[in-house]
Amino acid sequence: LEQALWTIPGRKTKTRKDHLVPLSRQSIEMFRQVRALTGPSGYVFPSMMTPNRSMSGNTINAALRRLGFASNEMTPHGFRATASTLLNESGKWHPDTIERALGHGDADNVRSAYHRGAHWEERKKMAQWWSNHLDRLKRND
Template sequence: MERWYFIDTRGHASTNAALRLSPHLFQRPGEIRAMKWVDVNLDEAVWTIPAGETKMRREHRVPLSRQSVAIIQSMKGVSDYSEFVFPSYNPNKPLSENAVNGALKRIGYGGVMTAHGFRTTASSLLNESNLWNPDAIERALAHQDSNAIRAAYNRTAYWDERVRMMQWWSDEIDNLKLLNGV
């Protein structure tokens, strides 16, 4: 059984939802935990992370799969009182830095998986699939080209491919759950 997808109903709703969403989005854990309602457009299935809240200080748009939209929508009744999709016990603050990592430890993945590890897993498996342009994968991870000249000229967002890729990736996660009886 894939325990990383296990939902501990005794745990905090925000932690459970952030843990479930992390593998689907494979964004930086700090960005996921601080996700704000104002930055999420569920009708258009896009999360726009403002420049001031990203590591690279550039706005980053993330296509949301059907599964991601459903997980975020599940927080509607829970966190409507907060600006954060995943508030801590104090609705004026997001989840703590260690919330998702703590949940991973509680379900038996301490020392094996971290919240940031979902990025590595997604990048590796998407690249191994040979279905997606490596540049689209890098853009999905909010990475900039390491070649400064290429980065200066190639500003392609690969948006349409990233939308398809994110849905394919979420479907793959669902397939893994089915294979493992979760």
């Protein structure tokens, strides 16, 4: 958290490459608050059944169902799709930056051989903009 960076190991990604995620100020604060509740297990969201493992994706699905969302209405992946849509529609970010932030590879093999940029600086700005945007929505600005 001190580096404002979250590393998702390649074994957990579709591309099999580590995925680096820049963290906004709000994200860092939220992670600190969650860690204070969950303790120093090594995971921000540990499994309740097996504390030395991370929480399963099914836990999020179950929480959405308890909130009243049917499986055809909302899924964890739906949050990613919503973020992608809103970031693209904002017109503030290059589509490649959004795709890199989502950890997507390039479907065009020729293009991917030549375009290897991570768009890191723009992704950091986008992460902070996104958190600020969510804060504005919470305040109903």
